[in-house]
Amino acid sequence: MKRMIFAVMLLVSAQAASAQYYQTDSAKGFDPSRLLIGGSVGFSFGDYTFINISPLIGYRLSPKFAAGININAQYASQRLKDNTGFTYERNNYTMFGGGIFGRFYPIEQFFLHAQPEYNSITLKRSEYDFDPVKRTRDNYGAPSLLLGGGYAQPIGANSAFTFMILYDVLQDKNSPYMNRPIFSGGINVGF
Numbered sequence: 322m323k324r325m326i327f328a329v330m331l332l333v334s335a336q337a338a339s340a341q342y343y344q345t346d347s348a349k350g351f352d353p354s355r356l357l358i359g360g361s362v363g364f365s366f367g368d369y370t371f372i373n374i375s376p377l378i379g380y381r382l383s384p385k386f387a388a389g390i391n392i393n394a395q396y397a398s399q400r401l402k403d404n405t406g407f408t409y410e411r412n413n414y415t416m417f418g419g420g421i422f423g424r425f426y427p428i429e430q431f432f433l434h435a436q437p438e439y440n441s442i443t444l445k446r447s448e449y450d451f452d453p454v455k456r457t458r459d460n461y462g463a464p465s466l467l468l469g470g471g472y473a474q475p476i477g478a479n480s481a482f483t484f485m486i487l488y489d490v491l492q493d494k495n496s497p498y499m500n501r502p503i504f505s506g507g508i509n510v511g512f
Contacts, residue, residue: 361507389421441460
């Protein structure tokens with residue numbers, strides 16, 4: 322059962338990307354084996370519900386460089402309860418945005434990653450201690466610059482297990498990433 326849960330978690334956070342290691346002797350022009358397609362999917366349910374769908378698409382420009390775009394779409398809902406179980410507040414967040422990314426491979430399996438992005442965030446708050454219920458809504462934007470690096474361990478011809486650590490160096494007050502590292506892992510699957 323633990324293996325199945327681990328496999329599902331890997332697939333849920335999978336990054337499907339082709340051409341991690343493409344042929345360098347291919348013809349000039351567009352080469353589908355250089356295409357990177359992937360992203361992340363995540364979810365949790367309960368008093369804190371979180372759903373994340375963040376696709377990306379990129380292109381391996383050379384053996385050392387890759388670049389592309391990413392899209393972020395997230396929803397989160399949080400219920401705050403007192404010690405009797407009464408829900409006194411509920412917060413709903415939606416986030417849409419995206420940006421570009423670039424990767425530099427100084428060594429074939431290690432890469433440096435830069436990802437400037439901008440996200441638009443909406444917060445809806447319901448406070449149940451009031452009669453009638455007090456509802457507020459706030460919209461704001463958040464620029465981020467995610468910098469870090471990663472490792473790709475090949476597991477087949479065009480597939481690899483990846484692990485990446487990023488950090489938002491801008492630390493905008495509205496950043497969804499807060500002051501902590503962002504860990505991501507997955508499986509790159511070649512097409």
